[in-house]
Amino acid sequence: MDDATAKEIREQTDAWTAVLEDLPKNHSEVFDFCRDLHETEFVFIGCGTSYYLSLCAAAVYSGITGEKARAVTASDVFLYPESIFPQNHKFLGIPISRSGSTTETIWAAKYLKNELHIETLALSCNPKSDLVKISPRSLVAEAAVEASVVMTKSFTSMLLMIQLLAAAKSRNQKYFANLKELPAKGRAVINDFEGIAKQIAENKELDYFIFLGQGPYYGLACESMLKMKEMSLSISEAYHSMEFRHGPISIIDHHTVVIFLMSDSGREHETRMLKDVKALGAKTVVVCERSAPEIKSLADYRVELNSGLSDYARLILYMPIMQLLGYHRAIGKGLDPDNPKNLTQVVILE
Ligand code: F1P
Numbered sequence: 248m249d250d251a252t253a254k255e256i257r258e259q260t261d262a263w264t265a266v267l268e269d270l271p272k273n274h275s276e277v278f279d280f281c282r283d284l285h286e287t288e289f290v291f292i293g294c295g296t297s298y299y300l301s302l303c304a305a306a307v308y309s310g311i312t313g314e315k316a317r318a319v320t321a322s323d324v325f326l327y328p329e330s331i332f333p334q335n336h337k338f339l340g341i342p343i344s345r346s347g348s349t350t351e352t353i354w355a356a357k358y359l360k361n362e363l364h365i366e367t368l369a370l371s372c373n374p375k376s377d378l379v380k381i382s383p384r385s386l387v388a389e390a391a392v393e394a395s396v397v398m399t400k401s402f403t404s405m406l407l408m409i410q411l412l413a414a415a416k417s418r419n420q421k422y423f424a425n426l427k428e429l430p431a432k433g434r435a436v437i438n439d440f441e442g443i444a445k446q447i448a449e450n451k452e453l454d455y456f457i458f459l460g461q462g463p464y465y466g467l468a469c470e471s472m473l474k475m476k477e478m479s480l481s482i483s484e485a486y487h488s489m490e491f492r493h494g495p496i497s498i499i500d501h502h503t504v505v506i507f508l509m510s511d512s513g514r515e516h517e518t519r520m521l522k523d524v525k526a527l528g529a530k531t532v533v534v535c536e537r538s539a540p541e542i543k544s545l546a547d548y549r550v551e552l553n554s555g556l557s558d559y560a561r562l563i564l565y566m567p568i569m570q571l572l573g574y575h576r577a578i579g580k581g582l583d584p585d586n587p588k589n590l591t592q593v594v595i596l597e
Contacts, residue, residue, distance in 0.1 A: 251394040252478070252584040256570045257441075259400030260433040263563070265390030266404050267427055270411050277368065277384050278415035286337055288315040292324055293343040294351050294594065296398040296470060297405075300343055303466030303562065304409040310463065310559050311413035311422060318466075324355035325362075332363055340367040345393065345401040347376020350596040356381055370408060372401050386412070395585060396592050397477045399570045402470060403563040410560070425560040432554045437567050440550045444568050447548050448479075448575035453504045453530060456481055457495070458569070459488040459520070460508035463558070467508050467565055474573035478584040481576055488517045491524075499527045506572075508565050509535035509542075510558045521545045534565050 271278075289308055291301035301318035308316040319331050321342065332338055340359040344352040347369070356378055359365040369382035372391045379385045391404035407426065414423040447453070456475050460468035465487050472485035486495055488507065499505070505524045509517050518541055525531050525545050533546040537553060550568055554561045577584040 250583070250585045252397060252399065252574055255393050255395055256399045256567055256574060257437055259391075259403055259567060260430040260437070262388065262390040262400045262404045263407055263433060264430045266388050266407050266411070267430070269390075270386065270408060271415075274386055277386055278412065280384060281339070281368070281412060281416050282418075284337070284339060288317065288336060288338050289341055290331065290338050291316065291318045291341045291343060291409075292321050292352065292355050293318075294321050294349050296402050296473060297343040297345065297349070297352070299466050299470040299473065300402055300406055301341075301466070302469060303406060303463045304341075304343070306463035306466065307406075307410060307559055307562065308413050308416075311410075311419060312417045314416070321349070321351035321355040325351075325358040328358065328363060332365065338365050340365050341370060342367060342378060342382070343370040343405060344376070344378050345372045345391075345398055345405070346593040347371040347373040347378035348593050348595065350594060353377055353381070370405050372405070396587050396590050397474065397573075397584065399474070399566075403566050406563055410562075422560060425556050428554070428556065429561075429563060432552070432556070432561075433564055433567060436550075436552060436564050437571075440568050441571050443548055443550055444571035445575045447504065447532060448572050449579050450504075450530070453502055454481065455498065455500075455503040456483040457491070457498075457503060457505045457529075458483065458485045458508065459491055459505065459517070460485075461488050461510055461513035461517070463562055464508045464510050464513070464565075467562060467569070470566070471506065471508065471569035471572070474570050475576060476573075477587050477590060478573040479576035479580055479582060480588060481580075488513055488520055491520060496524070496527070499524060499529045501528045501530075503528075504530040504532060506532040506569075507534065507546075508569075509533055511536060512558055514539075518542060518545070534568060536561065
């Protein structure tokens with residue numbers, strides 16, 4: 248029988264379908280509210296996975312709407328507010344939390360409200376949470392509630408909510424139509440490529456996992472790094488693809504695997520990086536829309552999504568395979584992904 252983590256990873260496309268049905272129908276007032284905001288910077292806020300989600304969200308939101316956005320950790324909101332919220336600028340704070348109870352995120356939401364008088368829109372999977380209660384507006388992905396400690400379907404489902412928000416804000420019907428294709432395409436990716444994730448995870452020669460991505464794919468690389476660490480206790484790192492040459496590349500040896508979350512915009516430069524890391528003896532994995540012949544000859548493992556979707560639309564299709572990589576690595580090491588070491592579902596500070 249599947250453990251909770253595997254089930255949540257494999258069945259996440261059902262949660263995507265629910266989000267796609269629920270949001271436009273039941274939350275149009277939130278979309279209208281965001282459409283009416285002008286010259287307002289959206290500040291995405293979170294901890295752990297929800298911070299990496301914020302990194303991706305800010306890039307997607309700006310890329311699709313042409314409006315300003317940034318991502319910050321919840322702790323920086325109350326520790327360095329002046330560095331994030333200069334006076335005489337308009338902001339919308341978007342605290343993100345699966346549980347809606349992470350202490351720093353609650354503190355950040357309260358600080359925005361009480362000290363800075365900045366409006367907030369909460370994103371969560373728990374409609375009864377403190378975060379949702381203290382926020383005047385919220386978007387909740389109830390279908391993405393998880394039993395697991397590690398966040399998997401909640402990450403992709405909440406990212407999909409932000410993609411829908413960006414589509415609504417920019418009135419981009421084509422983008423919206425593309426997002427609706429994601430559940431079916433996600434199911435195909437999981438069916439076709441879980442085997443490759445397992446093969447990579449079970450390769451005993453590999454003990455150092457590097458995840459690379461550019462733009463919105465950097466947040467995905469960080470989240471992939473975290474899944475590997477949380478579930479399998481393996482050493483893992485994440486970088487912007489082109490940043491990897493600037494020092495971290497020194498770490499490569501025959502036990503290193505470099506995993507490219509390759510984008511269309513980054514492809515040319517990422518292919519050059521692929522060539523460089525291969526020459527240094529790393530094993531290589533490429534997850535991309537479609538491989539050019541050069542990628543085929545350089546990648547030890549390939550996941551081709553063949554989605555027909557743009558860089559900004561197909562993002563969440565990368566994640567199930569990255570999550571399964573961490574999951575199978577954990578199983579291969581005899582660890583229980585449902586009970587990760589030193590972690591709890593929520594971090595509560597007294
Ligand atoms: C954030 C988070 C998780 C992490 C851990 C504790 O939770 O940091 O990303 O895996 O188990 O909580 P949340 O604020 O999104 O509920």
